[in-house]
Each structure stands twice: as structure tokens, then as C-alpha cells.
Amino acid sequence: MMSAPKLLSHWNDDALAGVWNAQKDKLKDLPQVTLQLRAASQLPAMDFYDCLAIVEYTSKAHYRASEKGWNEREKTLEMKTSRMLYILVRAAGEQFSTTLDTAGDIIGFISFMVDQDDPPRQDRRVIYIYEVHIGDNWRGKGLGKFLMFTVEAMAGMISINKTMLTVFMANQKAIKAYEKMGYTKDKSSPGVRRTRRRVVEPTYMIMSKVWREASGELIEDEAVEDQNGEDHNIGDQNIEDEFIEGEFMKG
Ligand SMILES: CC(C)(COP(=O)(O)OP(=O)(O)OC[C@H]1O[C@@H](n2cnc3c(N)ncnc32)[C@H](O)[C@@H]1OP(=O)(O)O)[C@@H](O)C(=O)NCCC(=O)NCCS
Numbered sequence: 001m002m003s004a005p006k007l008l009s010h011w012n013d014d015a016l017a018g019v020w021n022a023q024k025d026k027l028k029d030l031p032q033v034t035l036q037l038r039a040a041s042q043l044p045a046m047d048f049y050d051c052l053a054i055v056e057y058t059s060k061a062h063y064r065a066s067e068k069g070w071n072e073r074e075k076t077l078e079m080k081t082s083r084m085l086y087i088l089v090r091a092a093g094e095q096f097s098t099t100l101d102t103a104g105d106i107i108g109f110i111s112f113m114v115d116q117d118d119p120p121r122q123d124r125r126v127i128y129i130y131e132v133h134i135g136d137n138w139r140g141k142g143l144g145k146f147l148m149f150t151v152e153a154m155a156g157m158i159s160i161n162k163t164m165l166t167v168f169m170a171n172q173k174a175i176k177a178y179e180k181m182g183y184t185k186d187k188s189s190p191g192v193r194r195t196r197r198r199v200v201e202p203t204y205m206i207m208s209k210v211w212r213e214a215s216g217e218l219i220e221d222e223a224v225e226d227q228n229g230e231d232h233n234i235g236d237q238n239i240e241d242e243f244i245e246g247e248f249m250k251g
Contacts, residue, residue, distance in 0.1 A: 001125070002114045002158070004039035004083050011037055011154055016087065019150050027142040031091040033107070040084040040111075047088060050104040051111070052079060054096060054133045062168040066203040083113040084130065087147055096135035108134035110147040117162065118188035118206070121221075126208070127155040129165040148181050152209070156216070164208040175205070182218050183207040 016035040063070040089108040096107050110132040117124040134144050186208040193200040211218050
């Protein structure tokens with residue numbers, strides 16, 4: 001899979017500022033923000049713990065209510081995965097004050113990495129969005145959509161046309177927001193499990209968005225299989241990375 005530094009050699013804070021300038025008129029009543037694109041390994045400890053505190057603040061209850069439970073150590077390890085990238089949204093003079101004592105000027109963030117699709121399409125690369133969180137005071141202003149749109153644009157630049165995420169069923173607000181952003185239930189999402197005694201509803205859903213590369217038009221996942229039916233074997237990662245470099249050059 002492509003490493004974080006490879007992606008970062010083509011995307012940087014200036015590129016993000018460009019996307020921001022093109023989109024900012026669609027955003028409502030937001031303070032002046034600064035965007036930063038960072039690999040997990042480049043996040044200063046303060047920023048990392050702010051992000052962790054934001055996740056804990058917005059989602060701990062959902063984790064606790066699921067079979068997964070809340071495990072800070074596990075979440076920390078996941079968030080520090082070397083291939084993970086972050087877009088931090090900072091607003092001077094603003095504070096996302098969580099109940100924990102780590103509040104800083106980060107008012108939202110999104111984290112994601114290049115990954116493989118789930119079986120049976122594990123030969124296809126996708127961008128998996130791990131976290132997207134906007135502080136209470138800044139929700140509903142288009143910021144979440146902007147971050148998702150930016151990650152989708154980043155995917156498009158490296159010829160990836162599918163983004164995925166996991167959401168707790170209890171988080172209906174987020175599900176509604178993702179639906180508005182064009183996400184639907186992915187085929188790999190778990191279904192209802194039937195045991196001898198009861199029916200167990202899944203506590204989470206995998207959602208995804210697939211679009212046609214050239215036009216950006218949303219399509220059904222099946223159509224992608226028909227369209228890109230040829231083998232995308234990515235067995236030799238070095239060759240794959242070189243191919244990706246070439247793709248970037250075209251842009
Ligand atoms: C889910 C979240 C990231 C959405 O970000 P946001 O900045 O509030 O959303 P936006 O303002 O960009 O809205 C995007 C679209 O979703 C819709 N939407 C947002 N919140 C919604 C809600 N609670 N109910 C219904 N629709 C909603 C908006 O109307 C908008 O639709 P439009 O494009 O048709 O206008 C944000 O609310 C959040 O951080 N929630 C808490 C953390 C969380 O649950 N994260 C998800 C973990 S999986």
C-alpha cells in the first residue's frame with residue numbers, strides 16, 4: 001500500500017488551501033481556519049492528544065454501547081498507524097473544549113489511509129476514512145462535507161474512486177450526514193446474525209461511495225466491477241508506487 005510520505009509528496013498544506021479557497025463560499029459562518037495535512041508520525045503529541053480527546057468526547061459513548069467497547073490504548077495504536085493521514089482544522093482564538101483537559105485550537109479533523117477494499121474486491125485500492133469529527137459549535141456548517149470532499153478529491157488524484165468508512169448504527173446523525181454526502185451501505189457491511197435464541201442486529205455499518213473516475217458521477221459498486229473487470233493485481237508494491245507517481249505527473 002502507498003506510504004503516507006508518498007501521498008504527502010503530492011499533497012501539502014498549499015494544495016489544501018487551494019481546495020479550501022475553491023469551496024469556502026459553500027461553508028457557513030465559520031471562523032478563519034487553517035488546514036494542515038499531516039502523517040500520523042508527524043503529529044506533535046499535543047495535536048495527537050487533542051484529536052484523541054475529540055474522538056473520546058464525540059464517540060466514546062457509541063463505542064461503549066457496542067460490542068467493541070472503548071479501549072484507549074487500541075484507539076491510540078490505530079490512530080498512530082504509520083500510513084494514517086490527518087487533515088486538521090485549526091481556528092485561531094477558538095477552542096474545542098472537550099470535558100478532558102486537552103482542548104486546543106483544533107475544531108475538527110479527518111483521518112484516513114489508502115487501503116484495500118474488502119473481499120471479494122481486495123485487489124482494489126480504496127481510501128478508508130477512519131475518523132471525521134467536528135466540534136459541536138462548528139457542526140452543520142459544511143465543514144464535515146468539505147473534509148470528506150477533500151479526501152475524495154485526494155483519492156481521485158491517485159486514481160482511487162472509492163472511499164469507505166465505518167459508523168455505529170446508534171450514530172444516526174452521522175449516518176444521515178453521510179447519506180447526504182452520497183454514501184450508501186457497502187456490500188461488506190455486516191448483516192443480521194441469527195443465533196438459535198435470538199436475532200443480533202449489527203452495531204455498526206460500513207458505508208462507501210464509488211464514482212466514475214473521469215466524470216465523478218456516482219455509480220453502483222457492481223458497475224465498477226464490470227467496468228474495471230481487468231485484474232488490478234497490486235502484488236508488487238514498488239511497481240504500484242511508480243505507477244502512482246506517473247498518474248500524479250499527469251495532474
Ligand atoms: C457527522 C459530522 C462529521 C458531519 O459534519 P458536519 O460539519 O456537521 O456536516 P455538514 O455541515 O458538512 O453537513 C453535510 C450534510 O449532512 C447533513 N447533516 C449534517 N448533520 C446532520 C444531521 N444531524 N442530521 C441530518 N443531516 C445532517 C447536512 O444537512 C448536509 O447536507 P447537504 O449537503 O444536503 O446540505 C459531524 O456532525 C460530527 O463531527 N459529528 C460528531 C462526530 C461523529 O459522529 N463523527 C462520525 C464518526 S463515524
